[in-house]
Amino acid sequence: MKLEEIQDIFFQECDEGLGQAEAGLLALQAGAQDDETVNTVFRAVHSIKGGSGAFGFERLQAYTHHFETLLDQLREGEHALTPSLIGLLLSAFDMLADHVAAARGDQPTPDDAGMLQRLQETASGAGGTVEVADDAGLAAALDFDLDGLLGDLDTGEDPFANWERDAAEEEITDATRLFVRPREGALAHGGEPLLLIRELVDMGGIIRAVDAAAVPTIDRFDAAGAYLGWHVDVPATVARSDIEDIFEFVADDCLLEFKAATAPVAEPTVAEPVVAEAPAVAIAPEPETAPVTNILPFVAPVEPAKADPAPADVAEKGAAQPGMTATIRVDLEKLDRLINLVGELVITQAMLAQRLHNSGLAQIDELNDLDHLTRELQDSAMSIRAQPIRSVFSRVPRIIREVTATTGKEVRLEVEGEATELDKTVVERIGEPLTHLIRNAIDHGLESPEERLAAGKSAEGRIRLSAEHRSGRIVICVSDDGRGIDRPRVLAKAIERGLVAPDARLSDEEIDNLIFSPGFSTASTVSNISGRGVGMDVVRRNVQALGGRITITSTPGEGTTFTLALPLTLAILDGMIVTVGSETYVIPLTHIIESVQPEPEEIKYIGANQPMISVRGTWLPVQSVANQFGIGGAQVDPAKAVLIVVESEAVGQAVLMVDEIRDQRQVVIKSLETNYRQIEGLAGATILGDGRVALILDVEGVTAFRAPDRMLRRA
Incomplete structure (x- = not known):
């Protein structure tokens, strides 16, 4: 094994150690001040120190040496776990994470002189010295x-x-x-x-x-x-x-x-x-x-x-112990190649099924077995890539510590659903949007302690971070209990910057969405936290690049919630294949509720052009996919078309009008942005069984194209 590969393993173990150390420190902060928690933090820092010395990372090793010394004194009972000491340990941990990142080459070496002095002074205050014990x-x-x-x-x-x-x-x-x-x-x-x-x-x-x-x-x-x-x-x-x-x-x-x-x-x-167990008979002396x-x-x-193992014990030597899970590290490139091959297998299986169907042999048992095995293989391969979102959520406490140290605000973090799993690629790319949302929630959302007390709230603000699976997607919510969005101020800023006309009449939702405009900011001064107008624009673009959507719910005086709806995977999905005019589209099954073919009398109109249909007691607008994408030759009469009821995070239920439903099958997602450019209303493309390219609809984008929520009517 090459030195670079061994070093990569060291950095992986550093990440694991940092995770364990931070979890232990947060547990100490929460009140779990037991010896085992302190020992866990100490062992994690000690392991990082040992590895850093082996690879010649002298700055990292020197820093962890002082950090470890204080932790060792702590577990020996030489310090009381006061809030100030826990705060110092958390700050020291943040500096340790920066040192690890610097050793990896991700950022410059941090200036740790001030932190080292604080560690030394605290350690010396225990009655000893940092370097030498008597x-x-x-x-x-x-x-x-x-x-x-x-x-x-x-x-x-x-x-x-x-x-x-x-x-x-x-x-x-x-x-x-x-x-x-x-x-x-x-x-x-x-x-x-x-x-x-x-x-x-x-x-x-x-x-x-x-x-x-x-x-x-x-x-x-x-x-x-x-x-x-x-x-x-x-x-x-x-x-x-x-x-x-x-x-x-x-x-x-x-x-x-x-x-x-x-x-x-x-x-x-x-x-x-x-x-050896105690012998029942005399045993000859051991030879020298x-x-x-x-x-x-x-x-x-x-x-x-154990002494004198039975044959069965010998045969099972090396087997995993009950209750233990064996793991192995795999190069990510190998895993990506496996996923790509599974995707190609899905396409090939679809092509084979199409050819057999055209030949009148679609009911062959072996074809059904192949379809079943392909789906099982795809599910297994995708589960390998699935990771808990905990790795992203674990970064949030540090972000909060940094921002609160700058703003002087008091913040309590509540986390829910950190074991929720999603594709590794989504996990890696959702970190930056979440960072912006957390910083924005503290800086703009939460009031200062004085303002909160004056408003009858507790001085400590609350940030809630949650994740859950919902209808084949993962939904991440970032909420605060702060002042809410100041809509008059947002609208005034938008008019000032020329983003909307002075006489524009906008709904609350449209005003809220103005904060995603490029260059928009309500901050009065530019700081290292906010004020440059790039954060929220980056959030929306990054979420859309993942095939997701972001929505805002805000109540003045009570707080704001940002909801991110993301696909569980960026590779393969189950879809319904439909035709619109001469074009073929794929609608993700996770958004589809049902399909209907209405009678003429079931269609009503608002004005001259907006058809409506009653679905289980609720009147929903019918949106023509052909009109949205400018497709000619498509069916224009809703009574003669196929109507598909879909659900989205942004607008709830809506109805899409297509010409015909052709099939339902798994499809492999190909990125439009990588091969062409991003198109509003489209989530990607795929290759069908007959070799044709079909576009995959972004249901969130299509349904938000017009504001159907303003046209809902109760029957």
């Missing part, structure tokens, strides 16, 4: 007498000679023997071997002896050298993989040896510690052979095995 402090933390051990080093005795007697005294009946020694240069990049030893002690380990044979005379002593080694007993109940995890990122800087087990047993074929060792780096972690 011997008494180390002895107390490690639970052994360092001076006493150093005084007994020249006895020449085997430190494990009295293993069984010592184990009995310490009430350890079975133990894994370890020897840990930092290699030369282990301290060169801020490494602290004692932190590794502390991890072993936290697992129940006992320091049996310190090996100081390598300590040189004073004239050759290097203060930055690593000369000591430690003999450690760890209870056999601790999994070997847990021990190896401690040394995962210091494999090149630290020697780890697993010694023989506490009782003589037959040596296994792989190097692993073996714990070299101890079984395993020195990092490890090829694969091996769990401690």
